[in-house]
Amino acid sequence: MSIFSKFLTGMSFRTTTPTFEAGEEIEVYVTELDEESGELVALVGETRLYFENGEADIVGCRVLAKVESFDDAEHRGRLTHLKTLSQGSF
């Protein structure tokens, strides 16, 4: 990223429901374990990304994940947990 773009990034009004492409690798914090479905969830804004694998002890951790599928209309996606990178800041 150039120095110029560092200053300009984010100069826009961002949606609460960002979208993703299948095959994309993303870093996300794991938000919670959904009690109803028993699946791990990462909220990106109000977009819900469900993990197809991973244990409950990574809730709150920053992980590398691959987007397997994404539904633009429902703002829902499915992820594969690839690697846990770090815990949250606190």
Add this chain to the structure above:
Amino acid sequence: MSDTDSGDGTEIEEISGPDVEAIEFYGGRWMSVIPIGLFILWAIVQSGLFGIGDTTGLVAGMLVALIVGMFFAKGDWKNYANTIFDGMTKRVAATAVVAWLWAGMFSNTLQAGGFVGGLVWAANAAEVGGALFPAATFILAALFTTGIGTGYGAAVAFSALFFPAGILLGANPVLLFGAILSGAVFGDNLAPVSDTTIVSAVTQDADIGGVVASRFKYAIIAAVLALAAYVFAGNAMPGLDISQQAQDLFVQNSEPAGLLHLISMLVVIVTAVMGRHIVEAISWGLVVAVAFNIVFGLAPLSAVLLFKVPETSSAASWAGSLPIAEVVAPQNAGVTGSIYNGAAGFFPLIVLVLLIVAGSEIMIRGGGFEAIQEWLLENVATGVRKAETTMVVGTALVNSMITINTAAEIAIAPYIARIGQRYNINSYRRANILDANTSALGYIFPWGGGVLIGFATLQGLPNQYEWFTSAMVVNPVQVWPYVFHGWFLFGVFLLSALTGFGLEYTTDRKSKDVTRL
């Protein structure tokens, strides 16, 4: 540091921190809030009610709070005591401490080299009158604070030099004091060497250079609005009728050579933007500043470092011939100079911050932190817009209660991180929300540390100038509506939270290593 298998064949890397042992409290997990809660109460009483802006007094408050909290802990108090140690040795605190020490040495060396005098000279050369003087003061205080990174230092320097000059030129005193505080807000928010910038970055896992670049857009929007407000108000609000020789004061304090330190500032800023380590970047700035002081005669080497050798010392006979030593009476012995004073100025704040982090650690292990967070997430921050608004208002509220803004920032930082990470709000955005509101609110309310430090400086002016009367001193209660940049910065972030302007997610871009600028 431990590597753990996540159960699906992937490896957990960089999971840090010791094995934590929970602390149980009589009365439940909410009681673990006692150390931090008691400290906030102490801070409100000491600085808000009594008007005492003494950081060491807050250290005493945190010590008392930690002791009181211990009596509510169940079982062996050894666990409670060890938690204090664990908190105080956290990397987040250590990183801030290192940065403050370097930033303190640098800023003090610039002041020793007459940087403020150079800025005064520039204002004089530009023939700025009373109506425009507050606007010019805002710009120069903002530049100065951005260079040295300490709004408190700017509040002192500008209250001592710009305030009397502005009064003599016919500027409105309340507006002028507001402009000085606004400049302090701007620099505290934006400077890479600012303590609040450093804390906001390291607590949110963001690199300082990226944080500064990403917050520029918010700072400039607020600054342009504030500048326009100072120009308008400067023409609308009359000054005091003083027919004294304003030029005399300017000439007395003006030294254009001090402007050479703009290069020292640039060295730090450019090195920072190039992504070098914080210690390295500021060290280069310090080396250049010391060299300029000596080569261009801005300040002698003894202003940077001076050993005051007691005449009873066996080395007294030859030490006096050194450029960094002088022989003094035994009761005056010691070390001084900008390197010494710059670092020492942060000692009380360093101790306070370590103790506050310890208190936070007790609250985390006692469950109080989790309880507050659950309440916020379930009742307040129920969507990303509400979460961001909660972060903005929460930071502002804590800063309106704890008057040492860096201490307040550290106290609220874990909540900003947790709430923000829940919605995967980018670390830059979290750091920006945290720092902007910390910087703004710390210089607005009458009991704010920055306001009190400036006020204390103004109170000393009647002793310095014959024409300056006590009636010219601005009461902190008068100034809060006129800290325009602070209010606009808070407003920009409130609107940003409500509309999504500037919002970035963790998936949008990655921060670099947190310990790099």
